[in-house]
Amino acid sequence: MYEFNYRHANSVPDAIAAMQAADDGKFLAGGQTMLPTMKHRLAGPSDLIDLKGIAELKGINVTDQSVTIGAMTTHAEVAASTQVQNAIPALARLAGNIGDPAVRNCGTLGGSIANNDPAADYPSAVLALGATVKTSQREIPADEFFTGMFETALAEDEIIVSVSFPVAESAAYMKFENPASRYAIVGVFVAKTAGTVRVAVTGATTCAHRALRIEEALAGELDAEKVDAVTIPVEKMNSDIHASADYRAHLVIVMAKRAIAAASS
Amino acid sequence: MKNVELTVNGSPVSGEVESRTLLVHFLREHLRLTGTHIGCDTSQCGACVVHVNGKSVKSCTMLAVQADGAEVTTIEGLAHGEELHPMQQAFMDNHGLQCGFCTPGMIMSALDIVKRNGNELDEATVRKELEGNICRCTGYHNIVKSVQAGARAMGGES
Ligand SMILES: Cc1cc2nc3c(=O)[nH]c(=O)nc-3n(C[C@H](O)[C@H](O)[C@H](O)COP(=O)(O)OP(=O)(O)OC[C@H]3O[C@@H](n4cnc5c(N)ncnc54)[C@H](O)[C@@H]3O)c2cc1C
Ligand code: FES
Ligand code: FES
Numbered sequence: 343m344y345e346f347n348y349r350h351a352n353s354v355p356d357a358i359a360a361m362q363a364a365d366d367g368k369f370l371a372g373g374q375t376m377l378p379t380m381k382h383r384l385a386g387p388s389d390l391i392d393l394k395g396i397a398e399l400k401g402i403n404v405t406d407q408s409v410t411i412g413a414m415t416t417h418a419e420v421a422a423s424t425q426v427q428n429a430i431p432a433l434a435r436l437a438g439n440i441g442d443p444a445v446r447n448c449g450t451l452g453g454s455i456a457n458n459d460p461a462a463d464y465p466s467a468v469l470a471l472g473a474t475v476k477t478s479q480r481e482i483p484a485d486e487f488f489t490g491m492f493e494t495a496l497a498e499d500e501i502i503v504s505v506s507f508p509v510a511e512s513a514a515y516m517k518f519e520n521p522a523s524r525y526a527i528v529g530v531f532v533a534k535t536a537g538t539v540r541v542a543v544t545g546a547t548t549c550a551h552r553a554l555r556i557e558e559a560l561a562g563e564l565d566a567e568k569v570d571a572v573t574i575p576v577e578k579m580n581s582d583i584h585a586s587a588d589y590r591a592h593l594v595i596v597m598a599k600r601a602i603a604a605a606s607s
Numbered sequence: 608m609k610n611v612e613l614t615v616n617g618s619p620v621s622g623e624v625e626s627r628t629l630l631v632h633f634l635r636e637h638l639r640l641t642g643t644h645i646g647c648d649t650s651q652c653g654a655c656v657v658h659v660n661g662k663s664v665k666s667c668t669m670l671a672v673q674a675d676g677a678e679v680t681t682i683e684g685l686a687h688g689e690e691l692h693p694m695q696q697a698f699m700d701n702h703g704l705q706c707g708f709c710t711p712g713m714i715m716s717a718l719d720i721v722k723r724n725g726n727e728l729d730e731a732t733v734r735k736e737l738e739g740n741i742c743r744c745t746g747y748h749n750i751v752k753s754v755q756a757g758a759r760a761m762g763g764e765s
Contacts, residue, residue, distance in 0.1 A: 343627045344627070345625055345626060345627050346626050346627065347626060348609065348626035348670065348672045370673075373668060373669060373670070373673065374650065374668060377629075377650075377668050377669070377670070378649060378650050378668065380627075381648065381649070390626070392672075392673065394673070418662070422723075441738075441739065442653070442738040442739025442740075443663055443716065443719060443720070443723075443736060443738075443739060444653065444656055444663045444664050444665045444716070444719075444739050445650070445665070445739060447662040447663060447664055448664055448665075448668070448669065522651070523651070524738065
């Protein structure tokens, strides 16, 4: 790892000022992606600005309509929250199956979606539930947030403050996981909210996305059989040592059907 | 260089570190607490698990400066003199180790499992919870038995 300046920010404006003053700064949340990337020297920021001390970025607030989770809330905290378990059980379960306990004790919601790994779990929930990402500058709808592989709509000096998830009538997440890392080879999040069904897929392509063909076939109903007629474009699928493009396309259908069955039961 | 001050196994410690110094290097090389191991250095194996403010973390994936002000417990902090912690004793009694390289991380993870899941642990729970700890020797069977026995012993039963 290259040496860098470590900075501890006490407030959002403080962190933004530190970022603007740095040559090539990066924010640090749980470090579970940032530090491995720096060890591999795939990143060599001049400054790391630690967001840990910013109270405003932490905590969970649940109302009848929505679950709002601070960016610095860890996966373990989301998984263990009885409020989240009651309001959107699929979201608590998703958080509880990220990586392993030690990763969940550090890794955060904000870090996960800012990083936008093609195989990360949270992006599928943000998309399927139609969440809103609140940043230091604005509110970004889910459909505009994830823009490509490891790319998001965030500006360099923009900080995710919280994510607001509408409470779904029913929702479920099914992940076919890599047995070593627990990242998704393919994961599908299905959510029925206010009469519409949204389906989001992660792990399959370069970036989490809504499966519009499946959504159209379902037409607002949680009926797994309707997915049988859908074809998934194989040419867009990732292909690597873990799974071929054909296999991933097949898994999208299988995981979607399992998620729909779980959400409707 | 930065000065960090933390509490390790109940004692206050401090040291000058680079920003990039990992917590595991601070523990092993500055404090000479070499019970915490480095198996992979890529966040996969769990040989480096310690507790920071009561929670299990991979100390190869945390900077020493991130732990500034924290309370850290390592494997060296468990025994009382010659008397092993019940979880350590359970690993010994149940042949939960062969080469022993993974054992400090297994035991620190096991204590975190007991804290969150209680003293009666079924096999499936232990196996799921140990997903972040890799052992190249035992085949896990006796590790799972050890964790279950250690958890019961911590609850006052043997
Ligand atoms: C062994 C292992 C297994 C894992 N398994 C899974 C898995 O199964 N599923 C999964 O989804 N993930 C998995 N992860 C990734 C894990 O969830 C990470 O915690 C997460 O991707 C990054 O979160 P972090 O808080 O650690 O962020 P960091 O690593 O600290 O930061 C990641 C990036 O986000 C930026 N960032 C962080 N917070 C903010 C913010 N508030 N505003 C703006 N930018 C910000 C940082 O600048 C950095 O670029 C795994 C990681 C490991 C090490
Ligand atoms: S050395 Fe830290 S996880 Fe392997
Ligand atoms: S006992 Fe040798 S690695 Fe586990």
